[in-house]
Amino acid sequence: MxxxxxxxxxxxxxxxxxxxxxxxxxxxxxxxxxxxxxxxKDIFEEAGYEIVPTIYARAESYGRVEKQTYLDFEEEIxxxxxxxxxxxxxxxxxxxxxxxxxxxxxxxxxxxxxRSIIGHDCLISLGMDLHGNIEPDFGDYVDIFRxxxxxxxxxxxxxxRRTAKALVKALDGGFRVQTxxxxxxxxxxxxxAATSTEPVKSIIAKLDDLENNDPKIECASFYCGFMWTDAxxxxxxxxxxxxxxxxxxxxxxxxxxxxxxxxxxxxxxxFEMESYDxxxxxxxxxxxxxxxxxxxxxxxxxxxxxxGGSLALLxxxxxxxxxxxxxxVLGIYDPDAFSAAAEAVGKxxxxxxxxxxxxxxxxxxxxxxVKEVFPVMDxxxxxxxxxxxxxxxxxxxxxxxxxxxxxxxxxxxxxxxxHSPFDxxxxxxxxxxxxxxxxxLKAYAKRYIMANTPGESYQIMQGxxxxxxxxxxxxxxxx
Ligand SMILES: [Zn+2]
Numbered sequence: 001m002x003x004x005x006x007x008x009x010x011x012x013x014x015x016x017x018x019x020x021x022x023x024x025x026x027x028x029x030x031x032x033x034x035x036x037x038x039x040x041k042d043i044f045e046e047a048g049y050e051i052v053p054t055i056y057a058r059a060e061s062y063g064r065v066e067k068q069t070y071l072d073f074e075e076e077i078x079x080x081x082x083x084x085x086x087x088x089x090x091x092x093x094x095x096x097x098x099x100x101x102x103x104x105x106x107x108x109x110x111x112x113x114x115r116s117i118i119g120h121d122c123l124i125s126l127g128m129d130l131h132g133n134i135e136p137d138f139g140d141y142v143d144i145f146r147x148x149x150x151x152x153x154x155x156x157x158x159x160x161r162r163t164a165k166a167l168v169k170a171l172d173g174g175f176r177v178q179t180x181x182x183x184x185x186x187x188x189x190x191x192x193a194a195t196s197t198e199p200v201k202s203i204i205a206k207l208d209d210l211e212n213n214d215p216k217i218e219c220a221s222f223y224c225g226f227m228w229t230d231a232x233x234x235x236x237x238x239x240x241x242x243x244x245x246x247x248x249x250x251x252x253x254x255x256x257x258x259x260x261x262x263x264x265x266x267x268x269x270x271f272e273m274e275s276y277d278x279x280x281x282x283x284x285x286x287x288x289x290x291x292x293x294x295x296x297x298x299x300x301x302x303x304x305x306x307x308g309g310s311l312a313l314l315x316x317x318x319x320x321x322x323x324x325x326x327x328x329v330l331g332i333y334d335p336d337a338f339s340a341a342a343e344a345v346g347k348x349x350x351x352x353x354x355x356x357x358x359x360x361x362x363x364x365x366x367x368x369x370v371k372e373v374f375p376v377m378d379x380x381x382x383x384x385x386x387x388x389x390x391x392x393x394x395x396x397x398x399x400x401x402x403x404x405x406x407x408x409x410x411x412x413x414x415x416x417x418x419h420s421p422f423d424x425x426x427x428x429x430x431x432x433x434x435x436x437x438x439x440x441l442k443a444y445a446k447r448y449i450m451a452n453t454p455g456e457s458y459q460i461m462q463g464x465x466x467x468x469x470x471x472x473x474x475x476x477x478x479x
Pocket of ligand 1: 130
């Protein structure tokens with residue numbers, strides 16, 4: 001039976017987070033679990049291929065991946081590739097914004113190393129995240145790549161399955177196509193590129209139209225890119241895969257059209273919802289005639305790789321909350337505060353919160369009543385079961401309930417809320433560490449504010465020092 005090697009090795013690495021992503025931060029599986037966790041098994045089996053699993057390793061966004069951690073996972077993959085050099089195909093999920101300390105792009109290095117073992121006869125197909133920064137010659141190593149068409153992401157399974165089917169189609173047809181990649185001289189934070197709002201909505205509509213209605217095109221992608229990586233590859237990209245080799249030139253034409261269209265829209269990228277600085281966001285929320293209000297802490301968004309410890313919104317909530325409001329502030333990372341509170345369930349204590357690594361995490365001491373310690377449940381891919389992502393402790397400080405976690409974590413999924421001890425319906429103000437307003441979050445409020453807070457995922461590009469970007473790039477340069 002012909003073999004297809006599969007796996008997942010994914011991380012989104014934020015250069016401005018001062019910490020490294022180390023091995024223990026990864027969910028890691030080998031063997032049959034890899035096949036169980038990736039929703040492509042039936043596609044390859046029904047087409048008559050034997051599936052050879054490598055690894056499934058992914059971690060929440062955070063700082064750069066530690067070099068040895070990367071090398072250890074890579075070796076696990078390369079070992080399987082070395083033992084199966086007769087494989088005809090490789091399918092993987094790779095994010096596209098993994099940045100490895102001392103190496104650079106993790107996906108790029110991995111694909112080069114895989115090719116050096118398996119050669120160029122084997123076809124490689126990747127399902128990727130829309131927040132990937134793609135190296136300009138990535139297509140020399142990977143035949144087919146396609147990213148999500150949604151941000152916030154709800155179509156992971158569709159992306160994995162499409163790229164798996166595209167691989168089978170090329171293998172069965174005995175042909176090879178190349179993904180036409182065009183780098184765009186622009187980059188935005190994800191919060192300015194939600195696919196439900198313009199201009200990304202129109203860009204995605206064009207991609208969907210090509211994929212659904214043009215038989216010459218197999219896959220079409222707009223990689224928004226990941227702004228918080230200070231590297232020459234950091235930018236948006238267009239990627240188009242033809243459905244057969246004879247449409248290669250046509251795919252290039254379509255890629256150029258899409259690139260012109262997307263770049264032409266660069267001045268229209270903006271936040272999906274109303275946005276203010278930290279104190280003003282909370283003032284707007286508490287004085288709102290429409291409640292409940294949900295506020296996201298965009299500058300400290302763990303899903304964009306931050307440390308999760310910012311108190312930038314907690315402080316104004318505690319200062320401004322009135323007698324008619326009840327607030328819930330979700331997911332402040334502080335392992336010491338977590339331990340201290342976890343030992344005092346049912347008691348009233350003075351608790352110091354704040355990991356003290358910068359201005360927005362400077363510690364403060366609060367008089368709190370500790371309610372409960374609980375496992376924080378979440379999933380990687382919606383089709384997979386929930387698992388314990390970290391632990392949280394719930395305590396109240398006056399009319400504000402606060403959850404502190406022992407790891408950086410973004411409370412964003414309905415399933416997580418359903419397994420938590422607080423009642424989301426009990427509050428007039430909910431604050432969570434995230435960026436755009438995820439469909440799940442919309443269920444809990446009537447008004448939404450994206451707080452433009454300072455932090456490692458600060459939204460204003462000019463607020464960072466850049467050393468390695470390829471210039472010019474919009475909006476840093478007025479092109
Ligand atoms: Zn993403």
